[in-house]
Amino acid sequence: MIVPSRFPFFNAYYLLIYLFERINQFVCFLIGFIVHGPSGPLFAPLGSSVVLLCYVDELLLIEDLEVQWRRTDSYTMVHLFLDGESRPEVQQQDYHDRAHFFTDQIQHGNFSLRLDNLRAEDEGEYICKVYTQKDSGETVVQIKHERLIVSGSDRSVSAYDGEDDVTLNCSVDSHITPEHIEEVLWIRTDGDIPVLLYQNNKTLPDTSDEQYRDRVELFTAEIPKGNFSLRLKSVRTEDKGVYMCHVFAGGLSANATVVLEQLGESTNKTNSKLCLFPLNLNEQPCWQWQFLLTLPTNHLNILLLT
Numbered sequence: 001m002i003v004p005s006r007f008p009f010f011n012a013y014y015l016l017i018y019l020f021e022r023i024n025q026f027v028c029f030l031i032g033f034i035v036h037g038p039s040g041p042l043f044a045p046l047g048s049s050v051v052l053l054c055y056v057d058e059l060l061l062i063e064d065l066e067v068q069w070r071r072t073d074s075y076t077m078v079h080l081f082l083d084g085e086s087r088p089e090v091q092q093q094d095y096h097d098r099a100h101f102f103t104d105q106i107q108h109g110n111f112s113l114r115l116d117n118l119r120a121e122d123e124g125e126y127i128c129k130v131y132t133q134k135d136s137g138e139t140v141v142q143i144k145h146e147r148l149i150v151s152g153s154d155r156s157v158s159a160y161d162g163e164d165d166v167t168l169n170c171s172v173d174s175h176i177t178p179e180h181i182e183e184v185l186w187i188r189t190d191g192d193i194p195v196l197l198y199q200n201n202k203t204l205p206d207t208s209d210e211q212y213r214d215r216v217e218l219f220t221a222e223i224p225k226g227n228f229s230l231r232l233k234s235v236r237t238e239d240k241g242v243y244m245c246h247v248f249a250g251g252l253s254a255n256a257t258v259v260l261e262q263l264g265e266s267t268n269k270t271n272s273k274l275c276l277f278p279l280n281l282n283e284q285p286c287w288q289w290q291f292l293l294t295l296p297t298n299h300l301n302i303l304l305l306t
Helices: 010-033 104-106 220-225
Strands: 041-046 049-053 066-071 077-082 099-101 113-116 125-130 137-143 148-151 155-160 166-167 169-175 184-190 192-200 202-204 217-220 228-234 241-249 254-266 269-272 272-276 293-296 300-305
Touching: 041 049, 049 137, 077 099, 104 300, 113 254, 148 241, 155 166, 166 254, 192 217, 217 220
Parallel strands: 041 137, 148 254, 155 254, 272 300
Antiparallel strands: 049 113, 066 077, 066 125, 099 113, 125 137, 148 169, 166 228, 184 192, 184 241, 192 202, 217 228, 241 254, 269 293
């Protein structure tokens, strides 16, 4: 006997779907359902919206369903779905009008939550708990706000002409690890003079302005700690000015400035005279030469008799 194709239940395709649903329901009855969430922390900038994933693969009866979103640290009620509808009246005040279910998706097993106007205090862990009459499950979601904070020196840095080197501080605090920072650019702000460029985990000395070439470097061992401070060697009078450390990472950018002051000649050096006199001290000097020498302070002026 040939089964007419107008009876879809007996069609092989529909039969497979029917069998799959029945098997799925049977498995759920035996082992319950599994609640899924994101594989890692969620990063979002302050003021933006972020979606906290929470879903099941099985179709659950809405009439028997309860979904709770809470903070793990304080157990604050962020949102609740109960008796077939959202219950905003039970939300903690800080989340009122900011936390929303995708109501039309709940029937499909999607219990994700959208949190609007992200605040600094929203950072932390959230738990999505799903209850039915026969079983329950949960998943935890962590929110971290995007940040890129660059710090320099609170005070100006003093240097003396001819000193060996001076350090201009620049430290980075970010959710982005140092190896994923795309670019760090040191410039002198008067004229936007390029001092040193760090890009794609490499220092590019050839990009430095000629007056800084071979005189600037980063502390390579400190970069994994977020330290991008600059060493400036053999400080010169013309090095005086304002320096900016500009950092680019993950679509964000931030900067900090350091003021370098030049205070004249080094205090650990002095000017000394070299005088030449005749051998007979009773006679008037036949000549006297005066030289401007740079000698350590622990040396006395030299009197050379000939």
